[in-house]
Amino acid sequence: MSDLQITLCFHEDAGQVDRDRLNDIVSTLERTHFSVTELNLANTTNQDINSAFQDNHIVIAYGGDGTVHHVLQHVINCPKPPIFAIIPGGTANDFARTLNMPMNPVKAAEMIVKQQTKQIDIGQFNDRYFLNFFGIGLVTETKQAVSESGTKATLGRFSYYLSSLQSLNAPEPFSVSVKSDTRHYEGDAIMVMVGNGQYTGGVRAFFNQADMSDGAFDLLIIKNVSARSLFEIIKANITTDPKQLEGIEYFRATDIDITTTPPQQIDCDGEDGGTTPVNITILPQHITMITGDTSLFQK
Incomplete structure (x- = not known):
């Protein structure tokens, strides 16, 4: 079976990313048939992000609610939007809780591997989601x-x-x-x-x-x-x-x-x-x- 493409997004300068924990997340995902590309949002342009999301099976936002919100804006505008996933890494992790994702990042990665999905409503005002x-x-x-x-x-x-x-x-x-x-x-x-x-x-x-x-x-x-x-x-x-x-x-x-x-x-x-x-x-x-x-x- 060919690898499924995943982009794992995070803000490394936001004080919320532990490099050892990040490596554990990547290892957990790659133990299955996923190929993971890391994307540090701190040093990428909007064009870089849009390009990185093309032809992805899953896009993951690892971080707090701000990171989730940032990644959502790009996922939703993809011509063929990938599956969106959250690995909690912030203070509140509000929508991750609504999705019943584990608050432990590695356990959340284990849940993503199962590819259990749900169709979710989103709100829109102006050009924001x-x-x-x-x-x-x-x-x-x-x-x-x-x-x-x-x-x-x-x-x-x-x-x-x-x-x-x-x-x-x-x-x-x-x-x-x-x-x-x-x-x-x-x-x-x-x-x-x-x-x-x-x-x-x-x-x-x-x-x-x-x-x-x-x-x-x-x-x-x-x-x-x-x-x-x-x-x-x-x-x-x-x-x-x-x-x-x-x-x-x-x-x-x-x-x-x-x-x-x-x-x-x-x-x-x-x-x-x-x-x-x-x-x-x-x-x-x-x-x-x-x-x-x-x-x-x-x-």
Whole structure:
């Protein structure tokens, strides 16, 4: 049998790649009929990446959510998109958790060898794609505060959300119009989240019932509630029926227009996504991804 081509992508200057661990991952993949090409994203151009992905069977993003987001943009634009896989190597590894991939990188490589796949929805706005979430408001403010303080590596993203919320007595509300194919909301809010995956910051914080292949987003609008109330909502992990929570608008949609006053910074899978206004659409089962144990998928 001829070797199947794999490109293993990573950011070696991001402080997340252990060379010995990387060698173990490559050895695990090459014990089967895979031929692995390593691609350090730190010193490649977009053209180099696009060229490297041609005629690949699988493209792997090894790293954190930022690396996954970066690689996704190129995978999705391939004329014949390869299977996409994630080997967790960051702080939160949110979408890898939704896929039930092992958090141990070598065990994740062993799972990739099994080639167990699922068709996954992805979100799109402008020319950007996302797997996990789109957010505006407090989600971007806490990210910026922690990026400046340098506490992400020690606390993890969700922990620093909670830490930041405790220190914010009066989050600044903004005016928002959310028009979708299912519902229209107009009023004040301190945060809007559009979810495809289940995890934020390594735990099921906002969308623990989300289904990544059902062809719809889960949309959460947190109105002008106090930071303390929001802290309690998030700490409680928004379980089975967030519609019952005071100060929350929760619904599902496939096409969403968001307009805000003033314009709001966008957080897209933890990366800078520009500013509002924006139209978000879902591309149902648009990409094939390697999954972990399917018996663990939430029904």
